[in-house]
Amino acid sequence: MACMHFTNAVSFRPEKISGAGVQNYQKPTKFLPRKKSVSVPCSGSSPELPPSQPEIELEFIAPKPANDGSYPVEKATAISGEKLLRSIMSDNKIELYATYGKLMNCGGGGSCGTCIVEIIDGKDLLNERTNTELKYLKKKPESWRLACQTIVGNKENSGKVVVQRIPQWKK
Numbered sequence: 311m312a313c314m315h316f317t318n319a320v321s322f323r324p325e326k327i328s329g330a331g332v333q334n335y336q337k338p339t340k341f342l343p344r345k346k347s348v349s350v351p352c353s354g355s356s357p358e359l360p361p362s363q364p365e366i367e368l369e370f371i372a373p374k375p376a377n378d379g380s381y382p383v384e385k386a387t388a389i390s391g392e393k394l395l396r397s398i399m400s401d402n403k404i405e406l407y408a409t410y411g412k413l414m415n416c417g418g419g420g421s422c423g424t425c426i427v428e429i430i431d432g433k434d435l436l437n438e439r440t441n442t443e444l445k446y447l448k449k450k451p452e453s454w455r456l457a458c459q460t461i462v463g464n465k466e467n468s469g470k471v472v473v474q475r476i477p478q479w480k481k
């Protein structure tokens with residue numbers, strides 16, 4: 311990194327002021343010499359900016375096809391290891407719950423088992439199933455997760471996770 315070093319005092323004293331029109335002339339300020347050198351970074355990234363954090367891309371596939379027969383896909387991005395899948399969906403206004411869950415979900419407390427999603431791709435970017443999931447998803451496919459128990463990323467990894475919304479409704 312290139313740096314500039316200042317070791318000498320700087321004086322801003324005007325050279326000479328002459329003429330009758332100068333009214334606001336003040337005594338020059340004295341700058342004492344500094345013994346310590348000062349280093350000023352001149353290139354590279356600013357120390358105030360945080361280092362870039364790995365991100366996870368997410369795609370959410372709708373459970374039912376649109377009129378043209380295609381399955382609508384919603385997208386979101388999250389900092390790796392920072393949020394639960396439920397929070398990411400909520401932040402991006404992506405529907406998580408089926409009918410019963412809309413009315414009766416526990417708000418992410420891990421006590422209702424209604425926040426079900428299916429991980430189509432990228433399961434290695436998520437945490438392992440928790441004990442809560444083992445309890446609620448005992449007889450369900452291994453690809454099913456509870457969104458309120460699923461941490462997206464581990465702060466170091468990055469990549470893409472594809473999520474099937476409301477897999478119970480899948481057609």
Ligand code: FES
Nearest residue numbers: 418420423425458
């Ligand atoms: S929201 Fe209740 S278990 Fe996930």
